[in-house]
Amino acid sequence: MRHLIAFPVLALAVILQSAVVSRVSLLGGFADLPLLLVIAWSLQENVDTGWHWAIVAGVFTMFVSALPWGAPLAGFLAAVFMARWLQSRIWQAPTLAMLGVALPSTFIVHLFSFVILSLARKPLPFVDSLSLITLPSALLNMLLSVPVFWLVSDLARWVSPVEEEE
Amino acid sequence: MKNSLSRTLQIAILFMVVGGILALAFGGYFGTTSTWLTGVLVDIQSWFSTRFVAIQDFFTAPRDLILLRQRNAELENDVASLQAQVIELKQKVAEAENLAALVSYARANPEASYIAASVIGRDPSPFLHYIIVNIGSNDGIQRGMPVINAQGLVGRVDAVIADAARIQLITDPASSVNVRLQNTNLQAVLSGSVTGDLSLDLIPQDALIEEGGVVLTSGLGGGYPPDLIIGQIINIRKREADLFQQVFVQQVVDFTRLEIVLIITNFRPVNVEPLIPEPIP
Numbered sequence: 026m027r028h029l030i031a032f033p034v035l036a037l038a039v040i041l042q043s044a045v046v047s048r049v050s051l052l053g054g055f056a057d058l059p060l061l062l063v064i065a066w067s068l069q070e071n072v073d074t075g076w077h078w079a080i081v082a083g084v085f086t087m088f089v090s091a092l093p094w095g096a097p098l099a100g101f102l103a104a105v106f107m108a109r110w111l112q113s114r115i116w117q118a119p120t121l122a123m124l125g126v127a128l129p130s131t132f133i134v135h136l137f138s139f140v141i142l143s144l145a146r147k148p149l150p151f152v153d154s155l156s157l158i159t160l161p162s163a164l165l166n167m168l169l170s171v172p173v174f175w176l177v178s179d180l181a182r183w184v185s186p187v188e189e190e191e
Numbered sequence: 192m193k194n195s196l197s198r199t200l201q202i203a204i205l206f207m208v209v210g211g212i213l214a215l216a217f218g219g220y221f222g223t224t225s226t227w228l229t230g231v232l233v234d235i236q237s238w239f240s241t242r243f244v245a246i247q248d249f250f251t252a253p254r255d256l257i258l259l260r261q262r263n264a265e266l267e268n269d270v271a272s273l274q275a276q277v278i279e280l281k282q283k284v285a286e287a288e289n290l291a292a293l294v295s296y297a298r299a300n301p302e303a304s305y306i307a308a309s310v311i312g313r314d315p316s317p318f319l320h321y322i323i324v325n326i327g328s329n330d331g332i333q334r335g336m337p338v339i340n341a342q343g344l345v346g347r348v349d350a351v352i353a354d355a356a357r358i359q360l361i362t363d364p365a366s367s368v369n370v371r372l373q374n375t376n377l378q379a380v381l382s383g384s385v386t387g388d389l390s391l392d393l394i395p396q397d398a399l400i401e402e403g404g405v406v407l408t409s410g411l412g413g414g415y416p417p418d419l420i421i422g423q424i425i426n427i428r429k430r431e432a433d434l435f436q437q438v439f440v441q442q443v444v445d446f447t448r449l450e451i452v453l454i455i456t457n458f459r460p461v462n463v464e465p466l467i468p469e470p471i472p
Contacts, residue, residue, distance in 0.1 A: 039315065040312075042315045043311075043312030043313060043314070043315055043323060044311060044312045047312070047313040047314065047315055047317070048313060050317070053317055053385060053386055053387065054317045055317055057315070059315070086315055089312070089314070089315055089323070090314050090315045090316050090319065090321075091314055091316075091319050091321045091349060091350070091357060091359070092314075092316050092318075092319065097315075097316075135318075138316055138318050139318065142318055142319075142364075142365075146364070146365040147364055147365050149318065149364055149385055150384075150385065153384070153385055153386055154318065154385055157385065157386055158317045158318060158385060162317055
């Protein structure tokens, strides 16, 4: 159950991302729901399946997106790495950690996409990409990160409740 | 006999006295006394009436309040349901209008075969301009088929699975379409961008073009059928240092509100890549 929950949750997240979230744009950017879910899950205390979530989210996103294979997966894995690293340092304020990971993760995921797309297809303009896509996306991710974190915290408590010490 | 007569007489006298008093009272002869008396009676009645109404309200008002609340909830439910119906009907009207426009387009261009498809999603990456539609290889859709709507060219099919297809919009940064300007012999390449703006490349500096010129597909390269409308020229930038002019195009299709598109199924794109000579090392 603990491992399988990633499939329905992330499948739903990718569907929502494609059908709803990607239509709510600010300039050229929009929030990244699967990324936020992966980060929020990785920051949960009693959860050790963050890497699995990154792989599942990456595969699902690659299935829907026209991004070259590996770009979303690499971005999600980097986000989980950052979340695990930061979790051990800001473990007392997980909401703050969520905000602290969501912002750089957005930049890293976009950097991967930017570099891979520029190499594989056609060079993209850096300034336009940063100002019209990455910065608005980062803002929207920051706005969405706290409610997503609360939802994922509830989900984590439901899936793997914390055992009380006797 | 004597007793009954005297009793009848007594009753008659009593009625006459009471009637006389009432007649005098109505005639205004007992003004002060009757006013005082009626005042007292009215006060007593008011006292009873006020208490009775208060008690009645105490027992009946809560029941009315509950009934009113129930009724209010019912009406609110009805309003919500009607609002949902209105939204649904508005959506159907909009869909019917879209379909009517597409049908009229298909009638005006009978040489092509079309399949209508609903847009069900967009690419999850903001760097890419792709849409996902709800028909795929089961409906005869193949990679490379051009996609239009009633306004003009939308893009072409990029990937297909059984029940869905991904379409690359002409606004995608990697999209390039061979175009011509209407009423001229000028050919160019239309490119998309990350911002969704369209521009024309490879237009020589000495070429005479004007703002407002209509941009159509040229059919060169075999990627798209000719004469599909794309947009109008809105801005021309000439710099002496550049080899080519920079021309910006306003697209006729509203790509933010794509709901239904037509896929041209009887057009087979030509792959010209094998004909392009490889550079000699």
